Amino acid sequence: MTNAMDSAATDRKRARRSRVAGWLVAGAVVGSGVLGGVLMLWPWERETVRPPAPAPGAQALTAVTAGVPASLPDLAVLIGERETFLRAHPRDARSWAVLGTAYVEQGRRTADATDYPRAEQALRTSLKVAAKGNDVKADALDGMAALANARRDFRAARSWGEAALKVDAKRWTTYPLLLDAYTGLGDHKATQRTLDALLELRTGPAVMARAAGVYRDRGWREDAAATLSDAAAAASTPAERAAWLERSGQLAWERGDLEDALRHFQEAVRVDPDQRTAQAGQGRTLAALGRTTEALNAYRVALARQPSPQYALELGELYDSLGLGQAARVQYDLLRARVREEAAGGVDDELVLGVFEADHGDPAAAVRRLRAEWRRQPGTAVADALGWALHRAGNDKEALRFATAATDKAHGGGVRSALYAYHRGMIERELELYAPARRRLQDALRINPHFSPLGAPLATAALAALGEPPDEDVPVMDAKRLRRR
Incomplete structure (x- = not known):
């Protein structure tokens, strides 16, 4: 017990040090800017030259290779660029890896599982043409781990992530993928080891967001909220900031702070209009606030652009709570249809389907599905x-x-x-x-x-x-x- 308490205290101190370090860096940047202005020229004596904004494809490339959320329009540009390039250079392993990982991110953002077979084909092509033991191969292995996580195949994600670390143990982008895999498998000791290793290798908003997820799973809600707030403030793109704002909204929702949750969800959608997870979060929160019409509209917008089975279940239950049984059944039918479509793309939806069957279908069938899921990946949500x-x-x-x-x-x-x-x-x-x-x-x-x-x-x-x-x-x-x- 003493070791666990020491580990918890160390993690809390590390999170605080990370935030303090961010403030110090920010202060240093501001201070150097002021000093530079005094030593060089007064503002009216020089022209302000701003660097050009990176092209959409370049923005998405930076996000994809760093394992952070990218905007959907930028992803579409990047995918188009890589597809065109690969027609002329079919043995460029790095471009195949980038294309595959971009497909994974696009599929995750849109809930379109047809992107996942395309992603797998591109990533396996990268592995086939890449030289053994180089960082390009690690790019593809990371992509395969991300794909497995998106499909909820956490055993495969663990295997691919651990293979990537054998190629390059210092590759920080692999560790967040393993955090997702170990969490899904209920391996809490491995999750802790992986977070410790990640924090030794890297700082920054993406790492803060991953650490916040671990803190949340341990019940450290205040630490998770503070770390996510820092991550959102330090995010480098609107899509990344919106993703961390959405997670902040989810934390606020879980602790019952409806106004704070709604504020975070609305800001996420304002920053990135394609942030449909936050749109569904608005629906969830507005329903709790009694703003039913707005809640229904928010869910409908989310489902129109990201037809997730989970959103269909939530909307169906909202209709049920309002006594609108027929409308609820429409959503439950949509859930079943979406599960079938995602299964064709290799997605494991047994968890959401089991949850649905337990309350709205056949509980015995739910037990059979969830027993099998528990044997495959015994995470907390499955338990x-x-x-x-x-x-x-x-x-x-x-x-x-x-x-x-x-x-x-x-x-x-x-x-x-x-x-x-x-x-x-x-x-x-x-x-x-x-x-x-x-x-x-x-x-x-x-x-x-x-x-x-x-x-x-x-x-x-x-x-x-x-x-x-x-x-x-x-x-x-x-x-x-x-x-x-």
Whole structure:
């Protein structure tokens, strides 16, 4: 326990040092600019020459090779440029790697899984024509790891990322990909080792954002929020800044701070109008604020440009909460159709499909899907979903084992999730563990009283049915026993 506490303290200190270092660098830049103005010329004695903005393709190339979000228009330009170049230079391994990685990013941003087979073909071509053991091969290996993460194939992502480190152990862009893979596999020790290695190799907004994700999973919400705020402030492009703003909004949503969440989501969309994840976040938040019409519109806009099965599930549940069953079924049908389309592109949607089946379809089928998913990649989200599916299927004793894995820090479940607490509380209530059930449901509503348009009212009703804890008499010590002491 002492080692874990020391490690936690070290991580917190490192995050603070990272922020302080950023402030010092900023201060140094400002100071040098002032000094340079005094020593050289007064402002009216010289012309202001601003460097030209990089071309869209160059902007996307910088983002793609550094593993940070790129804007969709810039990605389209970069993909077009590389496709044209490769027709004349089909053995240029680096260009194949860039093209493949750009396809991955475009597919991720648009939820268009047809980009993923194209990405795989380009990346495998790069590996085929690249010289052994050079950094170009590592580019393609990184791209394959990013592709596997986008498909939710975390075992493959781990294999590709570890292969990239064998080529170049100092290659910092590989470490964030491995963080995603290890998190998806529920390997918390490897996640910690990887973050430590990344922080030794690199600083900057992309690293801050990755560190914030680990802090969030440990339940360090304040550290995660502060680190993400620094990342957004230091971002070099609108697309990158919007991505970190969206994650800040998600953190605010998870802690129930609706106004802060909405502010971050709206700013993300303002900075990058193609930031559809933030658009869906607006829908989620506006619904909790009672601004239903705006919420429905936000979800529709998000789904029109990024038809994610998760967004369809959320919108369907919002319709259900409003008593609009037919509209909800339309979204659930869309979810199934999108899962089939993404499966054709190699995407593993068993988690979202299992979550959907548990509450709106066949709980037994959900258990089968999620058991198989747990065997493949036993992450925290899968543990929670499997526990809930088992509960819905009537197997509460086994359900509690998985719900515990998702919520107990000893099992890696450090994230402060209202949904996970709600699931565990309902399972404990069914097992007549009323005291822990009461605590868990109170915790869910304390973390975020608006965590789900369907689940939050059920949690409130279940807690009311449990009532107040029974009064218990204070034990009275026997006088003779007290005298003997």
